[in-house]
Amino acid sequence: MAVRRPSSWSPAVAELKFAGHLLIQNKVVLAGTIIAVAVLIAAVIGPVVINPAVATSIYLPGRLAPPGPEHWLGTDDYGRDLLKIILLSMRLDISATLTIVGADLVIGVLFGAFSGFMGGKLDEAMMRITDVFFSIPTLILAIAVAAAIGRGLNNLILAIIIVGWPGYTRILRGQVLAEKEKLYVDALRALGIGRVRIILRHIVPNTIYPVLVQATLDLGGTILLFAGLSFLGFGASALTPELGRLITAGQTYIFQAPWLVAFPGIAILMVSLAFNLMGDGIRDILDPRLRR
């Protein structure tokens, strides 16, 4: 293949092509990304193909049927087709995960950017607050918050959002501390541009990459946290298709109908694994030090 001069591309395109090249080179990451994309597609089109009414269609005579040609993954204790329920659940779990990480990203980035840029007492206070959050295990703090604000799906999501932002704040703040000393920031100030505008329009776009990488790395852990708390009884009500909830329900029948526990767990594992592989890959691609 003829080697084209990199200079003939704009830097962004070159970067993207190089990223794609690295992606194809790394077999494990490629496999992870393919699985992740497949799982995401299944989760997105699942509820379109499957009638969501399946979730509430209880048919007790057909309950606990083992996996077979009619029901590929068997049926649950309400007689619902497990495969369909799992596909419906995956969308809920994945969208909850994305909501949580997305919200934490916004909160963490805003706090981190202002904290780092303003410096002084505000910065000091913010760092001590993050210290406190880091000194309580995430799952336990989430339990405490969820217990205080009450049960329900939205409250569970809120609770996990409340405990999750400090990591991003720390990373972004560190980036901003270095960035704000650069010459262009002085230039912007000299032009009379306001601090908020400098932070949001200039500093954040220049410092956000490491935080984005961290966010993709956190997706896998977040879905485990969400499913785990659902398993413990927070979050969705009994008939809502949710993966952790499905395992709670299946736990009663573990020896009688092990597929009720096995398959929803495999679904969580697959989604989490795919997120983790994708996150690892994105980190390797975006972090020049790891490009070897």
Place this chain on the structure above:
Amino acid sequence: MFLLVFVLVGVTIIVFFLSQVLLDPLALYITERTREDAIPALIAYYHLNDPWPIRYAVYVWNLIRGDWGYSRSLSQPVLQGMAGRFPATMELAIAAIIWTLVAGIPAGIISALKNNKLPDHISRIVALTGVSTPVFWLGLLLQLVFFYYFHLLGLPNLPSNGRYDTTLGLEHPVTQITGLMVVDTVVTGNFIMTEDVVAHLILPSFALGFISLGVIMRIMRSSMLEVLRQDYIILARSKGLTERVVIYRHALKNAMIPTVTVAGLAVAGLLGGAPLTETVFAWPGMGRLAVNAIGRNDAPLIMGFTLIAALILVFANLTVDILYAYLDPRIKY
């Protein structure tokens, strides 16, 4: 030290906010047997109608005095209830951390030495699966295989719940000394129970430690690779030292430094995994207690557990800092 106090103050502020501001503060101190006419006296005693700073001060003072509120689901003061379950959680956590370190450190060294060969690939897969596996699901699967299927096949099966076999426990009662049953049974020479207690520990500690295993393995690998690239290792090799001495006498100690940090962090993971693992294995620890409290709206117990978890974590981080100074003489406090 200053930071430690600061963090503890911060934790109490968070828990104070959750339990006294978002929830009914009185609920922390009343029981179903509290008489109606005693309530004004309780409000006065705990200063519940006073301004927030005073209420916070009173709250912290009560925590220090050991009054952590009253748990309705246990019908017992929170601290007393927690204290009874503390050894069970510790025993499980210690077992989990021991096996992850014993397995993870050598595995990490091997994958560093066989960098990008088969053992390294295997460790990479184990690590990735570890951080992606829902611990409660793993626990249930382990029960299914090692308790139920082994039983069906007539193989020797492992117990799937509790800390010991209750019938066996009646025949050979365990004397409580430390509360860690393995230690207690060994000290009192009750070896029949030691065997039973260890068998009960295997599955839950495996499930709990599995997440941390991968993390420890990968950190050990990368720090070992880093250390092996240094000049003093080349010197050691060129002196004609055997590979074994180079690695275990010269490289290991330096490579351990990052691993110790991560092991300290793994304590957070183990504590966070405790509610899930203990629930699945019916392990009578603090985590299961807190989970049961969720269903009964027993907030005082959940808040108490949160405080204890934070205390343990702060203590673990302190231990890591002390270990640092031992591993790396350049670090002085």
